[in-house]
Amino acid sequence: MWPVYHTREAMDSSRPTEFPRTMTANQSPTPAGPPPFLTLAPLQGVTEVLFRNIFARHFPGFDAAMAPFVKPQGQARFPDKLLRDILPELNGGLPLIPQLLHNDAANFLAVADRIADLGYHEINWNLGCPAPMIVRKQRGSGLLPHPELVLALLDAVVPRLRLGLSIKTRLGLHDKGELPALLPRLDAYPLTEIIIHARLGSQLYEGRPDLDGFAACLPLTRHRLAYNGDIVDVAGFVALQQRFPQIDRWMIGRGALADPFLPAALKGMARPGQAERTRRIRIFHDELYAAYRERLAGPSHLLGRMKQLWAYLIASFPGREKLLKKITKAMSEDQYRQVVEQLWEGRESARG
């Protein structure tokens, strides 16, 4: 079980939610058909530009990445540095789809125009974020009970948009009837894709994805659908492929942070043994750590970032999960390095 934080606020202030995870090595995805198209999910506070670039250099398998939503939402005019995460010159790795969380057409268009000026061809609209503060402002999954607001934004934005538009959403905020009610009405718009995280917003990250709920969406749209939610191992993925043969695009977040070799395994690539996995994760980790160290202001930011990653990555070290607590407690770079060293060396704990 790993702790999962849905926002930095949640990480700081409340209990983590739990995410079930089982490691299954040596299973192959079904060989039939073309390889699945895999997109790295956006995780605000984790999968920003440095992470995306370094991850893609070390771990093959993803075909594209979606950037966490651009902040802030309110202003049409804000300094270019706020678009830093998606600047093409910094994003040398996977093809990138920027994401907006706006609920206001004028601001949406203003930011989308700047993204188009950067050379992008597609953006994503986030209709799934479940964070209470966002939901309260009728953004993210907070828009799902209000289909008229969703359609009003699309009516205002789509005719003037210079980019392709996809939507990332959930089955609803409180009720899994919400997305099925909206989907047929989205047929009127030229969307490139709808990615469905098969949970309700009110669930945050708890419980299992609702596969029946996802299945119910399939006949309700002419748009291409992609599946997202709890893809954590090859066996589970194969089961999803078998249940949804019409789906060939998949988005994976926490499963790939927990097991960076998962995307490649889903493409049928051989999975290295534990020693080799540890060696390669270490090289990745050290590069990421050095890049954050140079980029972030001070050790607390650096350690905060690394701790958030370890909440997932610790699953790559079966039997050593209790070291996560020590990582989380590390107050200095020295303490942090000492704990992480134990993982590389395969030791449990030198002094208990």
Ligand SMILES: Cc1cc2nc3c(=O)[nH]c(=O)nc-3n(C[C@H](O)[C@H](O)[C@H](O)COP(=O)(O)O)c2cc1C
């Ligand atoms: C810490 C965290 C931050 C997230 N940030 C975003 C975000 O910026 N935009 C978004 O569309 N989804 C965001 N998500 C949701 C993920 O993209 C994804 O939909 C969700 O984690 C389910 O997929 P998974 O089980 O493969 O991780 C976030 C999830 C987490 C845990």
